Amino acid sequence: MHCWRDAQAFPQHHVGGPIHFKPWFRIRLTERKSAALECMAGLLGRPHSGHMQIQKDRLTVQCKRTDLRTDSPTRLRGERGRVQEDGQQYDCLTYRRLYLPPPRHPDDLMGPGLFHRKYNAFGPTTVMPSFHGKCARVTRLMGIGTKALEIHLLRRIQLRDGEIFRNFDELSRVVQEIDEQVTPEQQQQQEDGTEESEGHGWQSPAQPSVGESGAAAAEEQPVPFGLPVGMRSSDQNYPRTCRMCFYGVDIDPFAYPRHCCPGVFILFDEDHFGFIWPEEKYFFWYGRVQDTFQNVEAPSPQAFLEMLKDIQSSFIF
Structure with a gap:
């Protein structure tokens, strides 16, 4: 099972240190079935089914749960939206690939990083x-x-x-x-x-x-x-x-x-x-x-x- 982690904004007492993460969705692999995506967002925190679309440098996760908006952490390169399909409302999260700056040049004031x-x-x-x-x-x-x-x-x-x-x-x-x-x-x-x-x-x-x-x-x-x-x-x-x-x-x-x-x-x-x-x-x-x-x-x-x-x-x- 593959689990994607999303950057979660938690209050901190000190600047610096690691980023705090929480699971946002996971991909479950089984022997009998093809891969299935499970969304882990929302107030209840229970995994539930979702759908993923993959395009160049980005992926979109769709979910029918309606409580996602009330539990909306700021995501590292995530965007929220809603789509209408077959009379159903879907919550959408689009993730885009993040690149860090090139290796440090001697003239740069500091090395690359977040x-x-x-x-x-x-x-x-x-x-x-x-x-x-x-x-x-x-x-x-x-x-x-x-x-x-x-x-x-x-x-x-x-x-x-x-x-x-x-x-x-x-x-x-x-x-x-x-x-x-x-x-x-x-x-x-x-x-x-x-x-x-x-x-x-x-x-x-x-x-x-x-x-x-x-x-x-x-x-x-x-x-x-x-x-x-x-x-x-x-x-x-x-x-x-x-x-x-x-x-x-x-x-x-x-x-x-x-x-x-x-x-x-x-x-x-x-x-x-x-x-x-x-x-x-x-x-x-x-x-x-x-x-x-x-x-x-x-x-x-x-x-x-x-x-x-x-x-x-x-x-x-």
């Missing part, structure tokens, strides 16, 4: 960083929160021995000044259709990052880190030192004009990063997921980029 953060009673949010020339992306895969962060690797913010974090007004001023430079540039690139060629779009992650290298990040001496007075955070157990900061934006890349909220991306170390959102006076941070995954290499850089675009376009909240 990261998650504590998010109050709804459990952690899982994201995936990737590097694309002049910018880096942090794409949400599971949970509630930002759809994506775009980090401008050429817009580094000087730490000043951590002094920048002790004055919220000064931090906001620095972010605002950079934003006033970047926003007109990107608007012009969008109008000219040159955004991708300039390094702010979905470029291949195979090319080296332009700017600070991973080696430089490792050599940077840590400086004290603390949140400015009045800054909120759902998790106060964040690292107390950091290595680098960059201008970044919380974006909805498929809105037009693109909706962006500027902020500060903070690299703590190889396994932790954070983002300060001055407009809302809010800070959130992520720790590396310690699980290991097999067979997650993308067949090509283009396949990885297409997956990222597909993830972005599928989110509705």
Whole structure:
């Protein structure tokens, strides 16, 4: 019997560590009959029959149970829907193949992997960083929160021995000044259709990052880190030192004009990063997921980029 596990969002006390899983459906193999799919979702938790359709890079599970919507964990690349067949209502869950970024390039700020953060009673949010020339992306895969962060690797913010974090007004001023430079540039690139060629779009992650290298990040001496007075955070157990900061934006890349909220991306170390959102006076941070995954290499850089675009376009909240 083969059992597929689904990422289940449980409340956690610490960022990092493994992802918690629960069985979502299983495939039962018998000697006399062909393989049968059993759905294990719902409030009652009893296995019940379902139907599976397999297409390229995705599979869809259909179930007639009606209590699934009241027990709806956030799924790693899962989408919920309903279909009508023969007068019956079916719950549908569509799963899409997830690729991790290519092997680390020396210029990348951190190695490939998944990261998650504590998010109050709804459990952690899982994201995936990737590097694309002049910018880096942090794409949400599971949970509630930002759809994506775009980090401008050429817009580094000087730490000043951590002094920048002790004055919220000064931090906001620095972010605002950079934003006033970047926003007109990107608007012009969008109008000219040159955004991708300039390094702010979905470029291949195979090319080296332009700017600070991973080696430089490792050599940077840590400086004290603390949140400015009045800054909120759902998790106060964040690292107390950091290595680098960059201008970044919380974006909805498929809105037009693109909706962006500027902020500060903070690299703590190889396994932790954070983002300060001055407009809302809010800070959130992520720790590396310690699980290991097999067979997650993308067949090509283009396949990885297409997956990222597909993830972005599928989110509705």
